[in-house]
Amino acid sequence: MQGQTIIYLILALGLLVSSIASVCSRRILRSAIFLAVALIFTAFLYLLLGAELLAGIQILLYVGGVITLIIFALLISEKLGSDQSEATHRNIIPAAIASTVLFLILLFFTYTSRRISELATSSPMGEFGASGELSELIFRDWVLPLEVLSLLLLAAIIGALVIARREHKQEGEQ
């Protein structure tokens, strides 16, 4: 139990530091890399919580897919790192106040909630080997949401292609 807490503390520290670096970094490409580091730390936290399938999917889909997409989009866009002198942040103080207030509100409702304090009395160990059960559950009880999700992904692919396409044809006609 003690070892679990120590691992949790290390992972939490890494996650917080990389999140703050990702939000505050002046170079946007560096910010994307720090986001990848934060997502990998979260994947290890999932492992600690006994969700090994989710950890794998997190690394595959987030770090492999989403970060690659973000970096590609940044490299395609032409204004990358053109003027370093320009401010990268605005309204820092109102944003800090708003996020701190949100954090305090969430903390307040968590620590006054009786349901969560009931949950907290039991702290189960993370159990590995639930992947088989999980996939059975997905393809039996959750198969309709899964299919709807595949439709959503298809719609997103087509939508992204249509939105980002350069309109050569119309220019040629005119």
Next chain:
Amino acid sequence: MTIYHILFLSYLVFSIGLFGVLSRRHVVGILIGIELMFNAANLAIVGIAWTMQVLTGQIIALFGIAITAAEIAVGLALFLLAERLSKTVYADKIDLMKG
């Protein structure tokens, strides 16, 4: 390690992401903040599923990750389009809908 630890960490990351969304000028910076917030929400869901010993929470987190992938693809396509049309990457300078 109890559910409080996980929720506390999740709230911290969510607040950091919200700070990023509110204060960043770069459009992709805002998207990165949204990603951090999604990640924090998934972490809270998985933590609660872990405490309650149910697998449904992991399935919801799984679907959340897939939806995030779809969202980021469309968001980046919109970013490329807006960047091409308004010649800027800063969200406060994009004013395509101004008459």
